[in-house]
Amino acid sequence: MIEQQFNNRLLTEVNDCNFDSLPQPDFIISFDGERNPLSRYKDAEWDLLCYAYKKQSSSRVIFQLDNDSENAKILIEQIKLVLYSVIMDVQQNSSARLINVLIKQGQRLKKLANICLKHNCNFNNLRLCKEAMNDILKYLCNLQKSTASIYVKEFTAINNTKLKYGFDNFGITEKEIKKLEKFVKNMESDAKQTTLIPTNIYADFITKSLDYIDHYHSQINQIRQFGLELYSEKFSVEDYRELISHYKLDALHEAVGIENQVSSYSLFTSFQSIAAMVIMCFSGMRINELQNLPINTYSTTTYNGEKIYLLNGFTSKKTVSGLRCTTWITSDKISKAIECLKVICEIHREFYSLKKFFSGSYGKHKNLKMLELEDYPLFPSFGNTGTPQPRYGIPVTEVYQGMNNWVERLLNPINFTKEDLNELYIFNPLEDWESYEDIEIGKPWRFKTHQFRRSLTVYSIRSGLVKIPTLKKQLQHISYDMTLHYGNNAVDSKNFLFEPDLIREFHIERIEHTTELFLNIIEQDEMLFGARGIGLETQKEGLRKIFNSDRKNTEKLVRAGQIHYKQTPLGGCTLETNCDRLGFAYTTACVTCENAVFDQSSVKKLEIVKSTMERQLSHYESGNYFHDQLKVEIASINKVLEKRITLIEAVKNV
Numbered sequence: 001m002i003e004q005q006f007n008n009r010l011l012t013e014v015n016d017c018n019f020d021s022l023p024q025p026d027f028i029i030s031f032d033g034e035r036n037p038l039s040r041y042k043d044a045e046w047d048l049l050c051y052a053y054k055k056q057s058s059s060r061v062i063f064q065l066d067n068d069s070e071n072a073k074i075l076i077e078q079i080k081l082v083l084y085s086v087i088m089d090v091q092q093n094s095s096a097r098l099i100n101v102l103i104k105q106g107q108r109l110k111k112l113a114n115i116c117l118k119h120n121c122n123f124n125n126l127r128l129c130k131e132a133m134n135d136i137l138k139y140l141c142n143l144q145k146s147t148a149s150i151y152v153k154e155f156t157a158i159n160n161t162k163l164k165y166g167f168d169n170f171g172i173t174e175k176e177i178k179k180l181e182k183f184v185k186n187m188e189s190d191a192k193q194t195t196l197i198p199t200n201i202y203a204d205f206i207t208k209s210l211d212y213i214d215h216y217h218s219q220i221n222q223i224r225q226f227g228l229e230l231y232s233e234k235f236s237v238e239d240y241r242e243l244i245s246h247y248k249l250d251a252l253h254e255a256v257g258i259e260n261q262v263s264s265y266s267l268f269t270s271f272q273s274i275a276a277m278v279i280m281c282f283s284g285m286r287i288n289e290l291q292n293l294p295i296n297t298y299s300t301t302t303y304n305g306e307k308i309y310l311l312n313g314f315t316s317k318k319t320v321s322g323l324r325c326t327t328w329i330t331s332d333k334i335s336k337a338i339e340c341l342k343v344i345c346e347i348h349r350e351f352y353s354l355k356k357f358f359s360g361s362y363g364k365h366k367n368l369k370m371l372e373l374e375d376y377p378l379f380p381s382f383g384n385t386g387t388p389q390p391r392y393g394i395p396v397t398e399v400y401q402g403m404n405n406w407v408e409r410l411l412n413p414i415n416f417t418k419e420d421l422n423e424l425y426i427f428n429p430l431e432d433w434e435s436y437e438d439i440e441i442g443k444p445w446r447f448k449t450h451q452f453r454r455s456l457t458v459y460s461i462r463s464g465l466v467k468i469p470t471l472k473k474q475l476q477h478i479s480y481d482m483t484l485h486y487g488n489n490a491v492d493s494k495n496f497l498f499e500p501d502l503i504r505e506f507h508i509e510r511i512e513h514t515t516e517l518f519l520n521i522i523e524q525d526e527m528l529f530g531a532r533g534i535g536l537e538t539q540k541e542g543l544r545k546i547f548n549s550d551r552k553n554t555e556k557l558v559r560a561g562q563i564h565y566k567q568t569p570l571g572g573c574t575l576e577t578n579c580d581r582l583g584f585a586y587t588t589a590c591v592t593c594e595n596a597v598f599d600q601s602s603v604k605k606l607e608i609v610k611s612t613m614e615r616q617l618s619h620y621e622s623g624n625y626f627h628d629q630l631k632v633e634i635a636s637i638n639k640v641l642e643k644r645i646t647l648i649e650a651v652k653n654v
Contacts (some may be wrong), residue, residue, distance in 0.1 A: 022165055023084050041080065047525075048099045059099060060523060061106040062544065066114045071122055075113040078123045078170075082109060085161045100426065107551075108154050115139065123158055127172040137183065145187045152180045194454040195436060196427055198420035201413070201445045202455055203471035208411040209278050210333060216271055217336040220343050222247040223267070227347030230264060231354055240264070255410060265351070265382035268344045269397060272379055273406045275337040276399040280452040282478055283311050283328040284502050287449040291389065291396045293378040295345050298330075298338045308481050309334075314391070315499060326499045329485055331478040341378050348380040349373060352394070400449050413444045420445075427458075427465065453502070456482075461509045464567055482506065514558045518565045519547060521572060521597060527651070529644040530596035532574045537647075565597075570605050572597035591636045603641070610637045 025042035030050045032038045039046040049059040063079065065072045083102055116122050119132040126132055140148040155177050162170035197205075216223070226247040230240075240261045244253055249267070256270050257263075276290055292314045299310050311328045353370065371392065381395035389396045407413055418441055424433045433439060438446040459466055460479040466472050486498065486506045521528070521536065522544055528537040536543070547554045557563045564576045568590050575595040590596045591606070598606070613630050620627035 023081075027084075029084075029087070041084065046083075048102055059103075060525075061103055062523075063106075063110075064545070065110060066117055069117070071120060072113075072117060074124075075116060075122045079106065079109045079113060081165075082157055082161045085164055086157065105154065105157070108151055111139070112136065112151070112154060123171055124169050127169075127176060133172075133176070137180075140180075140184065141187075145184060148184045148187060149181075152177065152184055155180065194450050195433075195439070195448070196424060196458055197445070197447070197451050197455040198416070198423045199459070199466055199468050199471055200420060200423075201416065202459075203468045203474065204414050205407070205411065205445075205447075206278075206281060206474045207470060208413070209274050209281075212274055212410055213271075213278065213337050213340065216252070217340055219249065219252065220340050222249060223252075223340075224343045224346065227268070227344075228350050230261075231347065231350040233354070257409065268347060269382050269402075270406045270410065271340060272344065272397050273399045273403040274410065275334075275341055276379065276397075277403055277407075277447065277449075277452065278337055279311070279330070279334055280449060281456065282331040282334050284453040284456045284482075285311070285313070285328050285499065286453065287400055289313055289315065289326075289499070290399075291377070291379055292391060295342055295376040295378050296374060297378055298335065300332075303485070306481075306484075308485070315501075326497055328499055328502070329478065329481045333474070338378075345376045345378065345380060346373060348382060349376070351382060352380075403449075404444075404446055407447065408444055415442050416445050417441060453505070457502075457505050457509050461506070461513045511555055511558050514563070514565050515551065515555045517567065517572065518558070518563055519551070519554065521565065521599065522547065524599055526600035527644065527648055528597060528599055529647060530571060530590075530598040530602075530640065531592075531594045533571070533597040533599070534647065536597060568596075570596075570609070571599060571602040591633070591640055598640070598644075603644070606637050606641060610634055613637075 023041045025040070027041040028037045029039040029041055029043075029046050030037075030048050032050070038050065039048070044063050046061045046063075047059055048061065061083065063076045065075060083106060086102065086105065113122075115135050116126055116129075116132055118135065119129050121129040121132050140151060143151065155172055158171035159174070159177070161167075226243060226249055229243060244250055252267060256266050258266050276287075279285070279293075280287070280290060290313075293311065294313065297311050297313055299312060300307060301310060302308075309330045309332050311330050313326060313328070315324045315326045349371070371394065375392070377389060377392045377394070377396050379397045379399060380392075381397040383395070383397065416439065421433060421439070421441060438448075456475075456478070459471070459475055460482050463472075463479070466475070486503045487510065522540055528534065528540070554563065561576065564574050566573050566575075570590050573590065573593070573595050574597060575593075613634050617627060617630045617634070620630070622628075
């Protein structure tokens with residue numbers, strides 16, 4: 001933030017101009033890390049890295065349209081002027097997302113410009129070209145309502161530029177903008193994007209909820225005896241406090257806020273809420289699917305020699321014959337939660353058998369049968385609301401109703417910060433996150449059940465978004481299992497039938513992420529190297545022309561299996577299938593691989609790996625298997641780094 005403020009100040013001091021003046025060709029747009037000029041107004045590309053909240057691979061706006069006509073040159077200058085106006089008007093506290101705003105805005109303006117090109121018009125005479133305006137309307141029709149609305153705002157930005165610099169015929173009329181706004185308003189609405197849980201809040205929740213479950217689990221035998229005695233025919237209300245002390249549950253009762261026997265079941269319902277959130281966090285299932293889970297849902301199995309953890313239940317979508325059986329991949333981190341929930345089911349059965357507690361919904365259903373414990377739902381309701389769940393015949397708990405209250409009372413959550421807001425904008429700069437009513441800086445995060453599904457899917461696919469070591473470790477195994485099994489069409493396996501909608505969401509996220517990775521790698525100015533990286537480097541300019549202008553087409557190619565790209569610890573990989581290469585260290589297996597792609601960031605990583613291996617080498621004598629293998633690995637790294645230097649020198653001499 002401080003550097004951004006400095007750069008904005010430097011922008012005016014160095015260029016010696018005011019914000020309302022037209023830029024000269026040599027006007028400095030951005031600076032490098034040494035505060036030297038990086039991009040000037042006249043350049044065909046603007047590198048805007050100095051406006052980034054933190055270092056990112058994509059920082060450039062490329063001024064290139066579908067053809068090189070004179071009209072295209074005019075349109076490029078017009079786009080530059082609009083973006084320049086935005087930079088001049090930006091508020092100092094917007095630096096966290098300025099780079100992404102400018103890149104996305106540049107893309108949208110180029111799209112509008114390419115429509116103008118087809119009809120030989122530009123932003124000076126667009127309002128007079130009915131064919132171009134009709135094509136723009138057609139294009140908006142194919143967008144989501146929220147995205148179409150953002151495109152309309154670009155015309156406002158164009159008009160603001162007109163007013164700022166006193167142009168007479170730039171942009172479209174206010175009347176035309178109103179027509180576009182009305183058109184978009186009448187489009188079919190699309191719901192706001194499910195909010196991604198910021199990584200810091202996500203890690204904090206997982207850590208604290210698992211700690212709470214551990215503490216609860218350590219006293220589960222006392223809790224069982226307490227609950228069974230509490231709801232027995234022999235129990236007397238007068239003995240309640242004595243019963244709590246006898247089983248050493250004073251601290252748990254105090255934490256939950258239980259004052260008397262009437263609210264005693266909060267000891268169980270509070271745990272149900274926290275456990276439900278953890279299960280959704282480590283499975284991605286929906287709330288109605290969670291409520292349908294049977295008591296014996298949790299199981300383990302072996303698939304291709306690997307142990308995986310499963311939750312067996314029912315989909316939320318009904319078939320002709322009723323709910324369909326399905327399975328979710330999960331983590332062993334939920335095992336203690338499941339054990340405690342089973343004990344709570346046992347206590348609930350005792351509670352359920354007492355007629356004196358049959359009030360509310362229980363009193364309305366006198367003929368509810370007593371279930372055997374093995375036929376129980378995992379989340380039976382202790383409350384007086386709700387209707388009997390059809391599959392089980394007894395009410396199940398609506399954990400979502402009070403879950404945030406229990407989070408605040410039991411987990412002492414951290415508050416949502418401006419850094420968390422910046423993170424959301426980095427993930428999706430097109431979304432107006434500040435308009436979300438439940439997002440407020442300085443206040444606890446308000447969890448919603450579908451956020452866990454969304455966050456698990458995103459962070460499993462986009463591992464690069466996870467910078468917090470704790471969260472990486474927490475999600476490591478389930479992310480691996482989801483990627484391995486969901487990504488390999490394990491849905492067709494004879495042994496499993498995984499939840500299809502979750503797999504679909506998983507694949508959509510994978511396609512979007514692969515598209516971003518691929519576009520980012522070909523946009524880099526730094527030399528690409530590695531066996532496949534060299535090939536991409538030679539094709540870089542051609543690939544930019546093909547893909548930069550049409551992201552949707554790139555996504556289609558990814559979906560069709562014609563483009564493959566994923567991150568590795570050292571760089572990237574274009575292998576179509578999962579890697580089965582085994583090296584001395586899993587990272588160095590990439591070094592000699594024909595599918596490997598390395599960039600500038602890979603250099604330091606390779607040198608660190610090499611340095612580590614050189615230290616290990618001294619521990620073994622020559623002729624030892626490990627000594628010889630280490631030498632081979634070190635030689636491979638040296639070779640690829642040397643080849644990179646050779647390539648750079650060759651380019652310089654051209």
